[in-house]
Amino acid sequence: MDKERILKGLEQAVVTGRKEASIRYANRALKTEMPALEAIDSGLIKGMMVVGDRYSARKMFLPQVLLAADAMYAALEILLPHIPREEASRRLNIIIGVVEGDVHDIGKNIVKTMLTAAGFNVVDLGKDCSDEDFVKGAKEHHADVVAMSTLMTPTMDSMKAAVDALVEDGCRKELRIIIGGAPTSQEFADEIGADMHAVNAQEAVGKLRSLTKRPT
Amino acid sequence: MAGDLGAHVRMDEQNTPFVDEPLITDLEGYEKLEVPDIKDPKTRSHVLVEGTGIFVEALGKEVVTAAFLEGPLLALTQTRGAEYVFKDMYDNDSSRKAVHAALETITDYDKEMVKAFAEKKPAGLVWDYLWGSYSCLGDTEYMEFEGQHKYAGCLNELVQKEGMANCIHNCADLPHLDTQIKAWKPAIYSMAYYPLIPGSPSAKEVIQKGYADVSLVGGNIDPQGFVRWKPEKMVDVTKKLINEVITELKARDLGGRYCIASGCEVPPALSTKLENIQACVDTTKQFGTFA
Numbered sequence: 001m002d003k004e005r006i007l008k009g010l011e012q013a014v015v016t017g018r019k020e021a022s023i024r025y026a027n028r029a030l031k032t033e034m035p036a037l038e039a040i041d042s043g044l045i046k047g048m049m050v051v052g053d054r055y056s057a058r059k060m061f062l063p064q065v066l067l068a069a070d071a072m073y074a075a076l077e078i079l080l081p082h083i084p085r086e087e088a089s090r091r092l093n094i095i096i097g098v099v100e101g102d103v104h105d106i107g108k109n110i111v112k113t114m115l116t117a118a119g120f121n122v123v124d125l126g127k128d129c130s131d132e133d134f135v136k137g138a139k140e141h142h143a144d145v146v147a148m149s150t151l152m153t154p155t156m157d158s159m160k161a162a163v164d165a166l167v168e169d170g171c172r173k174e175l176r177i178i179i180g181g182a183p184t185s186q187e188f189a190d191e192i193g194a195d196m197h198a199v200n201a202q203e204a205v206g207k208l209r210s211l212t213k214r215p216t
Numbered sequence: 217m218a219g220d221l222g223a224h225v226r227m228d229e230q231n232t233p234f235v236d237e238p239l240i241t242d243l244e245g246y247e248k249l250e251v252p253d254i255k256d257p258k259t260r261s262h263v264l265v266e267g268t269g270i271f272v273e274a275l276g277k278e279v280v281t282a283a284f285l286e287g288p289l290l291a292l293t294q295t296r297g298a299e300y301v302f303k304d305m306y307d308n309d310s311s312r313k314a315v316h317a318a319l320e321t322i323t324d325y326d327k328e329m330v331k332a333f334a335e336k337k338p339a340g341l342v343w344d345y346l347w348g349s350y351s352c353l354g355d356t357e358y359m360e361f362e363g364q365h366k367y368a369g370c371l372n373e374l375v376q377k378e379g380m381a382n383c384i385h386n387c388a389d390l391p392h393l394d395t396q397i398k399a400w401k402p403a404i405y406s407m408a409y410y411p412l413i414p415g416s417p418s419a420k421e422v423i424q425k426g427y428a429d430v431s432l433v434g435g436n437i438d439p440q441g442f443v444r445w446k447p448e449k450m451v452d453v454t455k456k457l458i459n460e461v462i463t464e465l466k467a468r469d470l471g472g473r474y475c476i477a478s479g480c481e482v483p484p485a486l487s488t489k490l491e492n493i494q495a496c497v498d499t500t501k502q503f504g505t506f507a
Contacts, residue, residue, distance in 0.1 A: 017306070058350055058354065061350075061352060061353050061354045061357055062302050062351075062352045062353065063302040063303060063305045063306045063353070063357060064306065066299055066302050066303045067303055067306060067307060070303065101228055101231045102234075103234050103235070103236060104298075105299070106298055106299055106302075106352075109299060128236070152231070152232060153439045153440040153443065153480075153483045154230060154231045154232060154483045154484065154485045155231065156440060156443075157485075157487070182389060182410060182413075183438075183439070183440050185412060199412045199413060200413075
């Protein structure tokens with residue numbers, strides 16, 4: 001199978017949300033000795049960008065986006081171990097989670113998917129994450145960025161508590177903090193000491209792309 | 217509802233209750249759902265119905281009372297987890313069928329709840345139909361999994377048949393107003409406004425596009441304002457909204473069909489300031505009428 005066909009296959013598998021197909025094409029890519037990074041960038045990510053654009057234009061909705069994300073992750077699991085270590089270490093490390101007391105994680109998952117598609121190393125802490133989870137996660141995964149989300153008004157205070165915990169621990173100065181979720185705003189980000197706010201996944205990608213990795 | 221179906225609901229002291237352990241973990245789980253016995257005093261459904269009765273008896277002659285109930289799709293997403301339900305909708309034919317089987321069971325559960333609430337004689341019943349949002353589902357998806365007659369359609373009719381005003385709450389960012397207001401014609405429609413989200417309809421747009429001709433539309437005040445603002449800001453925001461609404465209502469020669477209110481629940485936290493609620497109500501009483 002030629003290279004173009006594999007890349008197109010990966011792209012289409014993501015766009016149509018077919019996990020089995022994305023796994024098949026990812027394995028074929030490796031079998032033909034295609035660089036894993038090329039399969040990811042020119043196949044999977046290209047597909048996910050199409051999905052992101054269609055979602056923004058309301059031509060595609062959450063069920064299709066979530067199935068597309070599943071297809072992308074299934075292929076990434078196969079391809080990521082084959083990325084050269086130096087390439088992976090050049091990417092920003094992001095930890096992402098929904099703050100304590102909130103279990104609404106679809107928005108966070110969409111942001112995670114689009115950040116992954118944009119080439120960041122993303123570690124998902126999950127939902128209902130305590131202050132300690134964010135501090136521990138930031139240290140354990142050498143985070144450059146901490147991303148926090150909440151959908152609910154009562155749990156906005158948990159965001160402030162998590163930022164305070166990062167400050168108290170001392171790791172805050174090494175990090176950029178971005179927040180998102182329906183009740184949040186840049187004004188609220190300023191109020192709690194976060195660096196950035198994003199209205200949606202595309203904006204989060206745009207804002208984080210402008211950051212550079214700190215020297216280690 | 218999810219709790220009585222078998223999911224575990226966590227009730228933190230100062231937070232909205234939420235499901236932390238969904239019941240359905242595979243496709244078979246959808247088919248196994250059963251309508252709970254809502255007359256069992258141990259169920260939350262029973263507590264809700266009886267609580268509504270107490271509320272109506274105590275305040276029914278002074279204020280407009282309403283029962284509150286989750287629509288079938290919301291109850292299902294809480295029972296399974298929203299992300300799984302959305303994927304199962306279109307993953308394959310079996311999963312799609314399983315989702316519909318569960319929605320049919322929950323619709324039957326909703327019907328029993330409507331009838332039980334009706335016996336307590338509230339003036340209205342409010343449906344929480346929040347998945348009718350373009351940030352989640354398109355028209356086709358929403359119509360298949362909630363909007364069609366065998367789900368929300370027949371539930372809306374049942375509420376009216378049982379003598380209650382059919383009302384809808386949807387605090388989503390991009391609500392399906394054509395379906396939920398123009399097609400379903402609820403007596404009251406409660407909604408939120410997200411100024412940062414492109415396309416989120418403001419009070420002005422809602423009135424201009426004729427939705428307030430059909431229903432009494434209400435909401436719009438940012439719920440977090442009740443926690444975070446000072447009363448002076450609440451007065452300013454409320455006045456601004458009143459001016460916006462009155463200007464547009466006058467332009468359409470409607471009289472008065474808009475209710476100044478919080479876009480979603482006033483946060484159930486100790487940090488919510490009673491003086492902010494008072495400021496919103498007093499400002500509306502003072503400036504919210506026009507000749």
